[in-house]
Amino acid sequence: EVQLVESGGGLVQPGRSLTLSCAASGFTFDNHAMHWVRQAPGKGLEWVSGISWDSATTGYADSVKGRFTISRDDGKNSLYLQMNSLRPEDTAFYYCARGAYPTIRGGYFDSWGQGTLVTVSS
Amino acid sequence: IQLTQSPSFLSASVGDRVTITCRASQGISSFLAWYQQKPGKAPKLLIYASSTLQSGVPSRFSGSGSGTQFTLTISSLQPEDFATYYCQQLNTYPLFGPGTKVDIK
Numbered sequence: 001e002v003q004l005v006e007s008g009g010g011l012v013q014p015g016r017s018l019t020l021s022c023a024a025s026g027f028t029f030d031n032h033a034m035h036w037v038r039q040a041p042g043k044g045l046e047w048v049s050g051i052s053w054d055s056a057t058t059g060y061a062d063s064v065k066g067r068f069t070i071s072r073d074d075g076k077n078s079l080y081l082q083m084n085s086l087r088p089e090d091t092a093f094y095y096c097a098r099g100a101y102p103t104i105r106g107g108y109f110d111s112w113g114q115g116t117l118v119t120v121s122s
Numbered sequence: 123i124q125l126t127q128s129p130s131f132l133s134a135s136v137g138d139r140v141t142i143t144c145r146a147s148q149g150i151s152s153f154l155a156w157y158q159q160k161p162g163k164a165p166k167l168l169i170y171a172s173s174t175l176q177s178g179v180p181s182r183f184s185g186s187g188s189g190t191q192f193t194l195t196i197s198s199l200q201p202e203d204f205a206t207y208y209c210q211q212l213n214t215y216p217l218f219g220p221g222t223k224v225d226i227k
Contacts, residue, residue, distance in 0.1 A: 035216065037165075045157075045165065045208055047216040059215045095164055106212050108155035110176065112164035 002026040002111040004096045009116030009119050012086055022079040022096030022113055030054075030074040033099030033107055036081050038092035039115075048094070049081065053102035064090075086120045123147055125211055133227040140196040141223045144209035149189045153213040156185055156194045159221075160205045162225035168207075169194065199224070 008020040017100045022034070035050040049070040058070050069082040079096055093115040102109030124147040134140050141179040144154065152172040157165040169177045169185035172192055196203055204226055209219040 008188045037218075044158075045210075047218060047220040050216065061215075100170070104216075105214060106153060108167060108170040108210065108212060109157075109165075109216075110167050110170075112166070114164055 002098065003122075004098065004111060004113035006094065006096050006113045006116040008113060009118045010092065011119045011121065013122050016086055017082070017084045018086060018118060019083065020081040020094055020096075020116060020118070024077045024079065024096075024098070027098070027111075029072075031078040031102060033102055033104050034070075034072060034079045035097045035099055035109060036070065036079075037095045037097055037109070037112075038118075039095070040089075040092040043092075044073075046092075050104040051079070052098065054102055057104055059104050079081055084120070086118075088120050091118060091120045123211055123213055124151065125209055125212060127207075127209060127219040127222050129222060130220065131223050131225065134199050134226050135227045136199055136201055137168055138199045140199050140203075140224060142194045142209075142224075144192045144194070144219050146188075146190045146192075146211055146213075148150055150211045150213035152188045153211055154185075154187070155210045155212065156183075157175050157208045157210065157218075158203075158205045159208065196224075212219065 003025045036048040051070045074117045096113040097109035098111040099107035156169040173185045174222040206223045
């Protein structure tokens with residue numbers, strides 16, 4: 001069974017940093033692109049970032065480009081999101097999602113974690 | 123590319139046929155997926171490649187379209203189908219539509 005478990009969320013002050021983790025199990029991790037998707041309370045889904053199977057390609061939403069960095073450790077079956085210069089508008093549930101394909105583009109998201117809440121507030 | 127969904131909100135009864143439309147601002151071939159999300163839960167993939175039903179998803183769900191216009195149809199709405207539905211384009215970097223909330227009439 002595919003499992004994705006996010007961790008690392010919490011309350012953080014504006015301008016500070018936070019790193020999210022996603023532990024994957026039940027599938028061959030390095031066969032898939034992986035993504036982060038966020039959802040502000042009461043709002044819709046926003047794709048944040050994706051990384052290809054081999055880490056060669058990464059992509060970011062304009063809203064986080066230059067502030068967030070996605071990475072993966074295939075030896076640990078883990079996905080990460082380093083978030084710097086956090087803003088109140090980054091407050092959201094952050095979901096880890098498995099891409100159906102090895103590449104960022106073209107692959108739908110066929111498994112999701114349960115999410116971790118990031119609150120940016122002073 | 124931008125995605126729009128209509129309607130934004132839909133009130134329906136059990137047994138109704140429901141259709142949700144997703145429009146892309148430019149052609150995306152069949153690179154479109156549909157997700158269902160219930161309150162407090164992660165989204166769930168329903169349909170990919172515009173019309174392919176994800177394994178385990180009931181056959182009352184169906185998808186169609188290509189290019190710029192797509193539809194998600196629920197042939198006979200069930201109590202567990204009241205949720206918010208999102209389309210997602212995958213022709214470029216992933217992008218979600220704004221969502222359609224299906225509520226009980």
